[in-house]
Amino acid sequence: MVRKTKEDAELTRQKIVDAARTVFLARGVSRSTLEHIASQAEVTRGAVYWHFKNKTEIFHAIREQVFLPLIDRMDDTLAISADNSQNPLDQIEASMCSTIQALNDNIEMREIYEIMMIKCEYVDEFALVLHQIMNNCSSLVEKIEATYARAQSQNLLASSITPGALALDTHLFFGGLLHMWVKDADGSKFRYQAIDLIKSHIKLRRK
CATH class of the missing domain: 1.10.357.10 (Tetracycline Repressor, domain 2)
Structure with a gap:
């Protein structure tokens, strides 16, 4: 169960990274927000903050x-x-x-x-x-x-x-x-x- 939780967390983290790449590419880094990234990744803003302190x-x-x-x-x-x-x-x-x-x-x-x-x-x-x-x-x-x-x-x-x-x-x-x-x-x-x-x-x- 713990292993599954860690795997899920890593999948979510990678999903956020992939979403950020898409958002940065389309909007530029300075015009991108964590909200944009969360939306692209289809996760909550809290999920983004769980894995990353900031942009x-x-x-x-x-x-x-x-x-x-x-x-x-x-x-x-x-x-x-x-x-x-x-x-x-x-x-x-x-x-x-x-x-x-x-x-x-x-x-x-x-x-x-x-x-x-x-x-x-x-x-x-x-x-x-x-x-x-x-x-x-x-x-x-x-x-x-x-x-x-x-x-x-x-x-x-x-x-x-x-x-x-x-x-x-x-x-x-x-x-x-x-x-x-x-x-x-x-x-x-x-x-x-x-x-x-x-x-x-x-x-x-x-x-």
């Missing part, structure tokens, strides 16, 4: 659905192989391409990226969210820098630019590409060539 917590829950898997995927892709035989530049390229492929394949992921990038104003209670996003970005840059450092140690880089500078450049390139990918709804400008753009970006670094 910011719901936003975090939505974001974690894509960001945590992204971190895991990057960790797996950029990890040093057991025999150290993987080309580090191939690993960086693959980490970006896999994100684009996931966006192509997963409508939920596309919607969440759209909310994060163009449907949310990071002000007031969401100012802290922006700070956390920036911290997460720093962590990603560090992972990419370590991979460029391996490429440098293997004499694979065409440039004498430091791994740190290369990592920051790659991070900014990919962040910009993701923003334009999300905005390119009909796929006529960036989506169709995103993989080729990534490969060109890494090719400029190859010796």
